Amino acid sequence: MKLSGWGRYNPQDCRVTRPRDEDTLRARVAEGGLIARGNGRSYGDSAMSGSNTVDMRGFDRMLSFDAEAGQLVAESGVMLDDIITTFLPRGWFPWVTPGTRYVTLGGMIAADVHGKNHHLHGSFGAFVDWIDLMGPDGQVRRCGPLDNSDLFAATLGGMGLTGVILRASFRLRRVETGFIRQETVPTANLTETLAAFEAHQSATYSVAWIDCLASGDSLGRSLITLGEHASVGDLPRRNRTAPFAPPARKKRIIPLDAPGFALNRHTVQAFNHLYYKRGAAKSGHSVTGWDEYFYPLDSILAWNRMYGRRGFVQYQTVLPLATAAAGLRELLETISASGLASFLAVLKRLGPQGRGMMSFPMEGHTLALDFPASRATFALLRRLDAITLAHGGRYYLAKDARLTADTLRQSDPRADRFHQLRSAEGLTRRFASLQSERLYL
């Protein structure tokens, strides 16, 4: 069947199977060329193999929960959404969540996802106690910080290339309510934006929506949203009796591919202008439901169709602290001058890399941008690549659909080490994705 990542760019014919037990999965591993697929929320071809894509959503059981430690053991195909709807009413929330709740546990571990609290708490892998990994020989090994620790480290952020994660034990955190105390801080330019991140290092959650079309004196102007888990006392009176139940939001769906011209420089510019003005006017404190705070896009199902038939690509890099200010300025100037517009543009302060060998984060700033797939976009991205490389930045594989093996290696010396490890462990023939072949991982 035709398969693509969330960006819907460059669909490929892939054989997809959905085993439901270990024996069937083992037989798939023996065929070679296998890549595990979670819920397909990575943007590119990380979870695609022409001959052997294995949909892991058949493994979707929650197995045990230790309410002392907040430790959940679950199969890798369990959806984050299910974890939240099951455990939030009991006062638990994931320590780390990406910007969509429609991802699987396996996908979160394999990409070692980060959330808005990365600067304080690190990535998802920091809260994983162990994983059960099916290796190239079909054997299942328990891997953790103590046992099989190299394999464990290589699997966090390893994009499914070290084996198939069957189940994992990871921790949830206590929360008093399902609400977030939010503060919006408007900033007028890049210098202010970066300074605001530093000034708010102690905020649990922080992220900036950045107006990537602003230029000149306003280059880098942003709305920074900070968040803290609200206590019952923070809630409006009417919500205090049901502190875990934020008002349900209507689900909207984008049923058809939007015509390609719906998102262009002018519509995005108009949107950005209004959004910034509204945000700046409303800046200050508010209390928001968890789903609206963490997953604003999830209320629009299939929003990825907004970019039309050819799909879109996301460009996400992280620049080290020392060069971030200069690098971001150059990136933003180049984008602004290109006439191309990114509807989604997010800036975030990251903390240091955790225990994942290939994990994306490093101490610095990460910028994520969406562009419709087009020749002009790819030309722009090559220019952005040069800037990223010049400033010592690196790429998030979960978002990538178009890097070359060369660019990756110039940005990330870990790629070769990862490939060597894969070769030495006999992993390259058994586990491969279109991405790993493109990037020679």
Added chain:
Amino acid sequence: MTRPAVLILGARSDIGLAVARRFAAEGHPIILAARDSASLADAKADLVLRHSVAVTLAEFDVLDTASHAAFLDGLGPLPAVAVSAIGLMGDQTASEHGAASAALVIRSNFEGPAAILGEIANRMEVRGNGTIVGISSVAGDRGRATNYIYGSAKAGFTAWLSGLRNRLAKKGVHVVTVLPGFVDTKMTAGMDLPAKLTAQPGEVAEAIHRAVTRKRNVIYVKPVWQLVMAIIRNIPEPVFKRLKL
């Protein structure tokens, strides 16, 4: 408020497990009955964790009809809803050439489920309430060369459910016939099913839950199947016999 129990027969089936989840989400205690029921320990843990309901595992072989009464006695109070997800596709060619293969398919899809659901229905009739759900198949709507042993057993089961419904209509016992069309389960793994005609187990479960609460009689899960089968049933036999379906 304690909710009445729901019994799933053939609980290792993907559809059966999805039905269990759907009812557990409403707070119903669940009884999972299957061969090798110990293998359902993870499924049980999942239901308990997600929905905080009581879940019982019970060993059950639908072909062992002599054991059915004792099986039901062993469950304690008669459940409010009994769902049979038992089925066996078998190998059509083997069934054409071996009476034993054919008998196994016929017994697993018709004789066995009819026996256990019949016993449950009788007990529900005495009690004066209950719901029986039989998962049959559109394959029973018309015999086709590729799977008519399975199809004819399902046809028998469908007719049986219809008769049972008729018999118990005034006795407070409701009977739901489910004709799921294609479903993405281990029964159909490896088949190349058309996406638009194929339901996920969760969709079947949702439709069954709705049919039970609204007392629907016969349901096709994806509405398009009603149309597809109306056409297939109405093709004249002289034409039909020449088709490759």
